[in-house]
Structure formats: structure tokens, C-alpha cells
Amino acid sequence: MKRSHLAAAGAFALAASTLTACSSGGSSSNETCTNEILQPDATQVSVWAWYPAFDQVVDLFNQTHDDVQICWTNAGQGNDEYTKFSTAIESGSGAPDVIMLESEVLSSFSIRNALVDLTEYGADDVKGDYTDGAWKDVSSGDAVYAIPVDGGPMGMLYRKDILDQYGIAVPTTWDEFAAAAQTLKDAGAAGVLADFPTNGRAYIQALLAQVGNTPFDYDNANPTQIGIHVNDDASKDVLAYWQNLAADGLVAVDDAFTADYNTKLVDGSYAIYLAAAWGPGYLSGLSDADTDAVWQAAPLPQWDPDNPVQVNWGGSTFAVTSQAKDPAAAAEVAKEVFGTEDAWKIGIEQGALFPLWKPILESDYFTNLEYPFFGGQQINKDVFLDAAAGYEGFTFSPFQNYAYDQMTEQVYAMTQGQKDASQALDDLQSSLVQYATEQGFTVTE
Amino acid sequence: MSTLTEPEQAPAPPEPTPTKQPKQYRSIEHRRQWWGWLFVAPFTLVFILFLIVPLVVAFWMSLHTNTLASGNAFTGLDNYVKAFTDPLFLDGLKRVAAFVVVMIPAQMLVAISAALVLDNLTTWLSRFSRLMIFIPYAIPVVIGAIMWGFLYSPRFGPATDIFGLFGATPPDFLAQGTVFYSLVNIVTWQWSGYFMIIIYAALRGIDSSIYEAARVDGANGWQVALRIKLPMISSSMVMVVIFSLIGTLQFFTEPQVLRGVAQGAIPVSYTPNMYAYTLAFSYSQFNYAAAISFALGIVVFIGSYLFLFLTRKQSGLK
Numbered sequence: 095m096k097r098s099h100l101a102a103a104g105a106f107a108l109a110a111s112t113l114t115a116c117s118s119g120g121s122s123s124n125e126t127c128t129n130e131i132l133q134p135d136a137t138q139v140s141v142w143a144w145y146p147a148f149d150q151v152v153d154l155f156n157q158t159h160d161d162v163q164i165c166w167t168n169a170g171q172g173n174d175e176y177t178k179f180s181t182a183i184e185s186g187s188g189a190p191d192v193i194m195l196e197s198e199v200l201s202s203f204s205i206r207n208a209l210v211d212l213t214e215y216g217a218d219d220v221k222g223d224y225t226d227g228a229w230k231d232v233s234s235g236d237a238v239y240a241i242p243v244d245g246g247p248m249g250m251l252y253r254k255d256i257l258d259q260y261g262i263a264v265p266t267t268w269d270e271f272a273a274a275a276q277t278l279k280d281a282g283a284a285g286v287l288a289d290f291p292t293n294g295r296a297y298i299q300a301l302l303a304q305v306g307n308t309p310f311d312y313d314n315a316n317p318t319q320i321g322i323h324v325n326d327d328a329s330k331d332v333l334a335y336w337q338n339l340a341a342d343g344l345v346a347v348d349d350a351f352t353a354d355y356n357t358k359l360v361d362g363s364y365a366i367y368l369a370a371a372w373g374p375g376y377l378s379g380l381s382d383a384d385t386d387a388v389w390q391a392a393p394l395p396q397w398d399p400d401n402p403v404q405v406n407w408g409g410s411t412f413a414v415t416s417q418a419k420d421p422a423a424a425a426e427v428a429k430e431v432f433g434t435e436d437a438w439k440i441g442i443e444q445g446a447l448f449p450l451w452k453p454i455l456e457s458d459y460f461t462n463l464e465y466p467f468f469g470g471q472q473i474n475k476d477v478f479l480d481a482a483a484g485y486e487g488f489t490f491s492p493f494q495n496y497a498y499d500q501m502t503e504q505v506y507a508m509t510q511g512q513k514d515a516s517q518a519l520d521d522l523q524s525s526l527v528q529y530a531t532e533q534g535f536t537v538t539e
Numbered sequence: 540m541s542t543l544t545e546p547e548q549a550p551a552p553p554e555p556t557p558t559k560q561p562k563q564y565r566s567i568e569h570r571r572q573w574w575g576w577l578f579v580a581p582f583t584l585v586f587i588l589f590l591i592v593p594l595v596v597a598f599w600m601s602l603h604t605n606t607l608a609s610g611n612a613f614t615g616l617d618n619y620v621k622a623f624t625d626p627l628f629l630d631g632l633k634r635v636a637a638f639v640v641v642m643i644p645a646q647m648l649v650a651i652s653a654a655l656v657l658d659n660l661t662t663w664l665s666r667f668s669r670l671m672i673f674i675p676y677a678i679p680v681v682i683g684a685i686m687w688g689f690l691y692s693p694r695f696g697p698a699t700d701i702f703g704l705f706g707a708t709p710p711d712f713l714a715q716g717t718v719f720y721s722l723v724n725i726v727t728w729q730w731s732g733y734f735m736i737i738i739y740a741a742l743r744g745i746d747s748s749i750y751e752a753a754r755v756d757g758a759n760g761w762q763v764a765l766r767i768k769l770p771m772i773s774s775s776m777v778m779v780v781i782f783s784l785i786g787t788l789q790f791f792t793e794p795q796v797l798r799g800v801a802q803g804a805i806p807v808s809y810t811p812n813m814y815a816y817t818l819a820f821s822y823s824q825f826n827y828a829a830a831i832s833f834a835l836g837i838v839v840f841i842g843s844y845l846f847l848f849l850t851r852k853q854s855g856l857k
Contacts, residue, residue, distance in 0.1 A: 202823075205607055292802070349801060353695065353800070492607055493822065502802050505803075
């Protein structure tokens with residue numbers, strides 16, 4: 095989720111604000127709320143979150159709860175917030191009671207004992223409200239470290255006008271995708287079919303997961319043990335596929351979430367945007383779009399169309415921090431803030447979130463929702479509900495930031511022609527194994 | 540702005556002639572010294588609280604190792620041994636050393652030329668140009684780096700249009716091989732004006748009768764500049780180089796900001812400072828980050844000391 099909103103603000107702004115993060119970190123989270131507290135006598139729970147339109151969700155919660163009130167602060171998006179949280183953990187104070195975290199960083203914080211295991215606070219009561227894949231993302235062994243909020247099941251957003259212009263059928267397999275890229279180039283189109291950003295992080299991970307790549311085996315019940323296998327043959331094939339496309343100039347290799355990338359997304363430089371369910375909201379928030387652009391959504395291309403594999407890019411959760419003054423009240427907030435249809439309608443319509451909460455996910459309202467951005471296409475019914483239902487969950491490492499940074503370096507070296515896909519993943523494997531060993535893990539390869 | 544740097548060139552106050560002081564006078568002096576301490580007390584307090592204490596805490600942290608899986612332990616100087624054998628740290632050091640070699644001469648060249656030219660101009664143009672050259676320094680570093688990020692962008696920057704006039708494609712300013720020079724350019728743009736002001740102020744401090752004497756002796760403009768002006772301001776130039784040296788070894792903001800648009804070309808360990816920042820805030824390795832910071836501090840100290848020692852004659856320290 096971070097990416098969508100973060101990128102809207104511009105990657106530059108992110109860089110700028112990380113630099114000032116130190117000076118603003120450590121401020122107490124409880125004294126100032128962005129929102130108004132309606133019941134001054136009720137227990138206050140401080141929340142850090144950056145969802146769009148979250149102010150309305152907070153107001154709704156406070157209006158409907160007499161015993162607990164949310165005191166909300168936007169502590170920055172993604173890494174900005176994590177940096178502050180990380181500093182608060184290290185210093186032992188300053189963290190909020192409830193914090194919005196992407197599912198990929200849950201293990202990184204739970205291993206530092208920064209999160210409360212919610213099974214003691216009734217997490218299992220709401221387990222049935224979420225899909226198995228979503229629940230697996232927030233669990234480690236028997237422990238549950240967060241309540242899922244939104245997800246990023248992946249699909250393919252494409253410029254129907256561009257594909258029609260060059261007589262290209264919507265690709266359903268990766269072979270067709272490569273052929274379409276070739277057709278587009280041969281026709282002398284100004285843009286390319288798609289972008290393969292070397293800093294794609296979770297995006298690249300999702301593409302590898304589609305062929306069954308499970309980079310990490312990690313279970314919080316056994317926290318010093320980790321399995322690392324990023325260099326399986328199927329993943330090497332996928333990366334080699336993209337390497338070839340990039341080497342032939344059939345796809346771009348622009349860094350994602352930069353100002354350049356944002357412009358190219360909407361001006362027709364990329365005919366296809368392989369996106370998560372939050373992608374449409376992201377796209378429609380960008381300026382300088384082609385006025386005659388016709389966007390449509392289709393399922394993600396498959397390697398084996400008979401056995402489609404659904405993957406996820408991003409997704410965020412609410413976790414209760416170990417510094418919470420009243421963990422029970424905090425857990426109530428985590429469970430209930432996005433636990434009503436009214437809250438979700440705000441999240442979906444104002445914030446372009448993709449719900450993981452089944453009562454709304456499976457409702458007729460959401461299934462039949464028409465998106466004006468896609469010319470009224472019911473993209474949930476057509477694409478994303480299937481993608482969400484087919485997602486089986488994923489395990490991230492407790493040092494995910496390091497793993498992603500290493501992946502960026504290796505994939506960049508690959509697109510620069512310094513090594514091939516196989517070598518890149520082998521190098522990634524050895525650097526991760528070395529790091530994990532240095533960090534005191536027992537590593538199984 | 541030149542008033543800021545005035546104390547640097549102000550001639551040393553004349554030494555008070557030692558005279559026998561009456562006892563009463565001495566006690567006033569004594570009391571004055573106590574007042575002096577009172578005046579510096581607020582600063583001392585802040586200095587101890589926000590510099591000395593954090594330094595001690597950070598050093599204490601750097602003697603421990605806290606790994607993700609096995610917890611905290613006292614490991615003495617292990618982190619320092621690790622730092623000085625860590626290829627990422629050493630590569631970063633090599634990179635900032637390369638920046639020192641390329642960037643400092645570039646900055647000095649621009650600053651000295653501009654200062655010499657401005658020193659010779661006496662029209663309104665001189666004051667205006669001085670301000671214009673100084674302006675980049677007045678722009679916050681982060682904003683400057685963001686701005687250059689846009690200027691380097693193939694889509695938003697002017698390079699595509701300019702090269703397009705000649706039917707050429709511009710170089711990729713943010714590619715692995717060129718990003719080094721793109722960074723040199725940003726820093727030179729940002730700091731040359733500031734250094735120019737220091738050198739200019741020093742030039743203004745030279746007694747103009749010396750120039751007259753030189754002219755009487757038949758020296759031309761070049762000779763005055765190279766044989767009189769530059770030697771007479773050598774101590775200011777040494778100071779400027781020291782500023783530049785320390786700043787360059789701690790290079791952080793510009794590459795960190797440009798990393799937002801060129802993650803592959805600028806790895807997290809691009810400079811030692813960036814490496815320490817990433818270790819602490821991205822990988823939660825606060826202890827090793829503290830060790831890296833101190834290791835960098837040691838290198839900066841040795842580097843500045845060596846430079847000051849080698850230029851002790853020019854700077855007037857000897």
C-alpha cells in the first residue's frame with residue numbers, strides 16, 4: 095500500500111522527509127491528535143496510519159465507540175513511519191499504541207519484540223472475516239501480529255486505445271506478453287509495452303512468487319532459524335525472461351515511483367501497467383494524464399494458463415505495539431476500525447483501498463462496483479476478486495529491507511549487463527545467507 | 540554576508556602591554572572571569588547535553604553487538620575490526636576519497652576565480668554577481684539536490700532539448716558511471732559561492748597600498764593575482780579546503796536524495812555516512828552503525844589533521 099500513496103507524493107519528497115525524520119522522531123504520540131476526540135473520558139488509543147481519507151474513518155469510529163477513542167497521527171508513509179517506529183523501539187518510548195504496517199515488514203518488527211501477539215486479545219474471533227492468504231500474511235506460526243486491512247492482489251491494467259491501435263490482443267500468458275512487446279516495437283511505437291523497474295522490490299518478488307518462489311521459511315515459534323532459497327530455477331527463468339525483454343529494448347527499466355515514472359505511467363509511454371488492486375487509485379491520482387487514454391483491467395498474465403497462480407503486491411495491516419498502554423483497547427481498535435461496512439465504503443470510495451474484510455469483499459456492493467476510471471468496468475468482478483481469492487499468503491524475512499535492497503542491486507547489475515539472471519540470484523542468495531548468519535540465525539538453504 | 544566571516548580576517552587585537560597590575564584591579568579581572576563562565580554556561584550545558592553525552596552513548600553502543608536473532612552482547616572493539624574490514628565501508632571510503640580528489644579542486648578553482656574577478660570589479664555589477672554566485676548556498680541542500688534531480692531527468696530536464704538542437708541524445712546523468720560527476724556538479728554548484736565569499740572577504744582585507752607598490756614595481760594584473768593576492772590569503776584558502784574536506788568525507792545528503800531517482804546506481808553504502816544511516820534506520824543495526832560513524836570520524840580526524848599539518852606553513856599555524 096505504501097507505494098501507491100507514497101509515490102503520489104513523489105519519491106523526491108520521500109527522500110527529503112527521511113532526511114528530516116531524525117529531528118522529528120521521538121515526539122510523544124499521545125499529546126496531539128489530528129482528529130477531534132469526542133469522548134474525552136474514554137480510553138484513548140494512539141494510532142499511526144497513512145491511509146488516504148483515514149480522517150473520516152477515525153471520526154466514524156469515535157462516533158460509534160463510547161469506551162475507546164482513536165487519537166490519530168500521520169507519522170509518514172512507509173519507510174518514513176518505520177524509521178520513527180524503529181527509533182521508538184530502540185529508545186523504549188515514543189511508539190503509538192496501534193500502528194499501520196505493511197505485511198512485508200511485520201516479521202522485521204515482531205523479531206524485535208515490538209508487536210503484541212494478538213491471539214491473547216481475540217484475534218481468532220475475527221479470523222473468519224479474512225481470507226486464508228490474508229491471515230497467513232499476518233501470522234507466524236501460532237502468533238498473529240496484526241489485523242489485515244487492505245491487500246494488493248495483482249492484475250494487469252492496460253491502455254486499450256494503444257493496444258487497439260497496434261492490433262495487439264490483450265496478453266493472457268507471458269509468451270503472448272513478450273510477443274506483444276515485440277509487435278509494439280516492430281511497429282515503431284513511441285513507448286514500450288511495460289516497465290520492469292529494478293527497484294521494484296515487492297513487485298519483482300510478486301513476479302517470482304508466481305512461479306512458486308518462496309524465498310524465506312520463517313516461523314516466529316523458532317525465531318533463530320530461517321530458510322533462505324531465492325535462487326530456484328523457476329525464479330531464474332522468470333528473471334531471465336525480463337532480462338531478455340530489457341536487453342532487447344522491449345520493456346523499459348526505469349526506477350519506479352519517481353517523477354519520471356509517474357509521468358510515463360499516464361502519458362502512454364507504457365501500454366501496460368502490471369499493478370496491484372490499488373493501482374487504479376494510484377493512476378487516477380496522477381496528473382498530466384492523456385485525456386484520450388482508455389484504461390481497462392485484465393488478469394495478470396500466466397505461465398501456465400491451466401494452473402493460474404495469483405500473487406499479491408503490497409497490503410497493509412494494523413498491529414498493536416509492545417509499548418501500548420492498554421493492549422486490550424488497542425487490539426479493539428485494530429480489529430474494529432475497518433470492521434464495518436460504513437468504514438469500508440469510505441476506504442474504497444475515498445481511499446481506493448482493496449478490502450481484505452470478507453463481509454465487504456464478498457458483498458454485491460463491492461463485486462458490482464463500477465469504476466468510472468475504467469469506463470465503468472467492474473474491475474473487482476472481472477479481475478481482482480479472483481486474484482484475491484487465489485492468493486495463498488506469503489512469508490517475508492525478518493530483515494526484509496536488507497533483502498529488498500540487495501535484490502535491487504542484483505537486478506540493476508543484471509539490467510546493466512554485468513551478470514545474467516542466474517548469477518544475480520545466486521549472488522543474492524549468498525549475500526542473504528551471509529547476512530542472516532552474521533545476524534545470528536541458523537540458516538538452512 | 541561578508542560580515543559573517545569578518546572575524547576570520549580581522550587582524551589580531553594588539554597584545555596588551557604587560558604592566559604590573561594593582562591588586563584591586565586583579566580581583567576585578569578575577570571576578571570578570573567568573574562572569575565569563577556564567578555567559579558560556581548555557582552553551583556549555585547544551586554542548587554537553589546534545590553533543591558530549593550522545594557521543595559517549597554512541598561510543599558505548601558501538602562496543603556492543605545486537606543481532607536480530609541472538610540479542611545484545613558486549614563485544615569490545617569487534618565492531619571496529621569488522622568496520623575496517625567491511626568491503627562496503629571501505630568502498631564507500633574510497634568513493635569519498637575520489638570525491639575529495641575531484642570535487643575540492645573544482646570548488647577551489649571556481650571559488651578563487653570568481654573571487655579574483657569580483658575583487659577587481661568595482662561597479663554595481665560586482666555586488667549583484669556576488670549575490671548570484673552565493674545564492675546556491677542559500678538554498679537548502681535537500682532542495683538543491685531535488686532540483687538537480689529534476690534537471691538531470693531525461694523527461695523534465697533541459698538536457699534533452701539542448702542536445703536535441705544538435706540532433707544528439709543526452710547522456711544519462713543518473714547512470715552508474717556518470718552519477719559520480721553529476722554529484723560533483725551539484726556540490727560544486729552549492730558550495731563554490733560560499734567559499735568564494737570567504738576568499739573574497741580575505742582579499743578585501745589586503746591593504747591596497749601593497750597593490751600600489753606592486754604596480755609601481757611594474758607588476759601586471761596576473762602577477763598581482765598570482766604572486767600577491769593568493770599568497771596573502773593562503774590561510775583562508777587552507778580553511779576553505781578544510782571545510783570542504785570534512786564536508787566531502789561526510790558526504791550524505793545529495794546522494795541520499797538522488798538515490799530516490801537512481802536506486803541502482805547509488806547503492807545504500809555509496810558513502811560511509813549513508814551506510815551508517817541505512818544500517819541504523821533501515822536495518823536496525825544501531826550498534827554497528829555507531830561503530831561505522833566513529834570509524835568515519837577517525838578517518839575525518841586523521842584526514843583533516845594530516846592536511847593541517849602539511850599546510851601548516853600556508854595557514855600560519857607554524
